[in-house]
Amino acid sequence: MKLSQLFTKTLRESPKDEESINAKLLIRGGFVAKNSAGVYTFLPLGWRVVEKITKIIKEEMNAIDGQELFMPALVDKKYMEPTERWNLDVGYFAKSKNEKEANFVLGWSHEEVLTDIAAKFINSYKDLPFYAYQIQTKFRHEARPKSGLLRGREFMMKDLYSFHVSEEDLNSYYEKVKAAYLKVFEHCGLRTIYTLAGGGVFTDNFTHEFQVLADIGEDTIYVCSKCEYSENKEITKLKDGDKCPKCAGKISEKRAIEVGNIFKNGIKYSEALGLYFVDENGDKKPVVMGSYGIGVSRLMGTIVEIYNDKNGIIWPQNVAPFIVHLIVLNGKNEEADKIYENLQKAGTEVLYDDRLAQSPGEKFADADLIGCPIRIVVSEKTLEKNSAEIKSREQQKTELVKLTNLVDKIR
RNA sequence: CGGGCUGUGGUGUAACGGUAGCACGAGACGUUUGGGACGUUUUAGCCCCGGUUCGAAUCCGGGCAGCCCGACCA
Numbered sequence A: 001m002k003l004s005q006l007f008t009k010t011l012r013e014s015p016k017d018e019e020s021i022n023a024k025l026l027i028r029g030g031f032v033a034k035n036s037a038g039v040y041t042f043l044p045l046g047w048r049v050v051e052k053i054t055k056i057i058k059e060e061m062n063a064i065d066g067q068e069l070f071m072p073a074l075v076d077k078k079y080m081e082p083t084e085r086w087n088l089d090v091g092y093f094a095k096s097k098n099e100k101e102a103n104f105v106l107g108w109s110h111e112e113v114l115t116d117i118a119a120k121f122i123n124s125y126k127d128l129p130f131y132a133y134q135i136q137t138k139f140r141h142e143a144r145p146k147s148g149l150l151r152g153r154e155f156m157m158k159d160l161y162s163f164h165v166s167e168e169d170l171n172s173y174y175e176k177v178k179a180a181y182l183k184v185f186e187h188c189g190l191r192t193i194y195t196l197a198g199g200g201v202f203t204d205n206f207t208h209e210f211q212v213l214a215d216i217g218e219d220t221i222y223v224c225s226k227c228e229y230s231e232n233k234e235i236t237k238l239k240d241g242d243k244c245p246k247c248a249g250k251i252s253e254k255r256a257i258e259v260g261n262i263f264k265n266g267i268k269y270s271e272a273l274g275l276y277f278v279d280e281n282g283d284k285k286p287v288v289m290g291s292y293g294i295g296v297s298r299l300m301g302t303i304v305e306i307y308n309d310k311n312g313i314i315w316p317q318n319v320a321p322f323i324v325h326l327i328v329l330n331g332k333n334e335e336a337d338k339i340y341e342n343l344q345k346a347g348t349e350v351l352y353d354d355r356l357a358q359s360p361g362e363k364f365a366d367a368d369l370i371g372c373p374i375r376i377v378v379s380e381k382t383l384e385k386n387s388a389e390i391k392s393r394e395q396q397k398t399e400l401v402k403l404t405n406l407v408d409k410i411r
Numbered sequence B: 001c002g003g004g005c006u007g008u009g010g011u012g013u014a015a016c017g018g019u020a021g022c023a024c025g026a027g028a029c030g031u032u033u034g035g036g037a038c039g040u041u042u043u044a045g046c047c048c049c050g051g052u053u054c055g056a057a058u059c060c061g062g063g064c065a066g067c068c069c070g071a072c073c074a
Helices: A021-028 A044-063 A111-121 A167-187 A268-273 A296-306 A333-345 A360-370 A403-410
Strands: A032-036 A039-042 A074-076 A104-106 A130-139 A154-164 A193-197 A207-213 A219-224 A230-232 A251-266 A276-278 A284-286 A288-295 A324-328 A350-353 A374-378 A387-392 A398-402
Touching: A021 A032, A021 A296, A039 A044, A044 A130, A044 A154, A044 A167, A044 A296, A111 A154, A111 A268, A111 A288, A154 A167, A154 A296, A167 A207, A167 A251, A167 A288, A193 A219, A193 A251, A207 A219, A207 A230, A251 A268, A251 A296, A268 A288, A288 A296, A324 A333, A324 A360, A333 A350, A333 A374, A333 A403, A350 A360, A374 A403, A387 A403, A398 A403
Parallel strands: A193 A230, A324 A350, A324 A374
Antiparallel strands: A032 A039, A074 A104, A130 A154, A154 A288, A193 A207, A207 A251, A219 A230, A219 A251, A251 A288, A276 A284, A374 A387, A387 A398
């Protein structure tokens, strides 16, 4: 991608109505644009990051036999009434003009929809278990959207649902999902703490959350400094300074961002929507379910909160919009064009700042702000030595590399 | 949903109840190019609706929006 062709531009200043680091940097860098409180557009750069994250998620979901599908955003009233989740404050309701009352809610979770679909196909224990997920926009009426991508009214979410013959089978899959989630977050560069929590409107059971320690986070968790056993403030009896119930280490209170959660739903949804199967003995039983969420856009915001410095974002390799940010100075575009092409041929994703009017300082500042892992500078100075300069975003030191070795060096 | 604060170009600000101004930014042209260049020039604003007044960005009332704290939650 040539920067001269990218229709967005970086902003020198932060918008006045944003407080959080992720919102300021993502808007300044041209990753997102704010439409309303808690509603954002993902611009080309930001969308690339989203795609990197969803790629990681899909790989791990597919690895635990998740089948990807896509459900509607318009969710019919008939699905939500049986579980008494139709008229909740969380909903944005929709109706056509000739309708008197809303007959749809913009989907804020899809247990009911998928359960109803499953009932069309699942008859026998032989049809179970199965796992299905989607990555989709969710709509939730937030009383108070805040902190950029961390808490929106419209946001992207990966939701996985599992269907089992028994509680035992659900439990074993629950552990698989846990492991897969830990991998997803690790691949995104985040260290998460597996935290025991409550289930809100989803389930009466205990649930688990994946928490990233950060002061901007809205959750308060109690974490063992030794074994990282953790409980959410919502449900815990622990307090700061207590002994860990697992290893007797010291518990401390921390703020954290919840980037994912996993729930055991049991038979709440299957009973309400009529999802039954017949077991080996010919007995009819309700299907046992679990649901598992990852806030994709929140994850993106969290990564920015964790990985930044005063100059901008420092994307971890796996989620960076581009691997290389190539800067040309002194109008040496002809030479830089070749490097751009060679890197692209080698499969490296390059953002090429080929602009002629911008000063070196502005180009460096933009590279720091956008935050690709590797910066390459081609200038008169480097070309005198048949070289280009390489610098990692997270380090200060630079290195001159011969043009002939450049592609291999990056790979 | 309660409480607080704030609403003037994209950003930051100024204007006694009486001409909406400045700086930065953004655009055009030219000159520049190793850490946000320079010159010329252009551009764009009083959140909305009422009221008071000869006259409202300014005073009053009511909305709306944004941010922050809390509650709730995912």
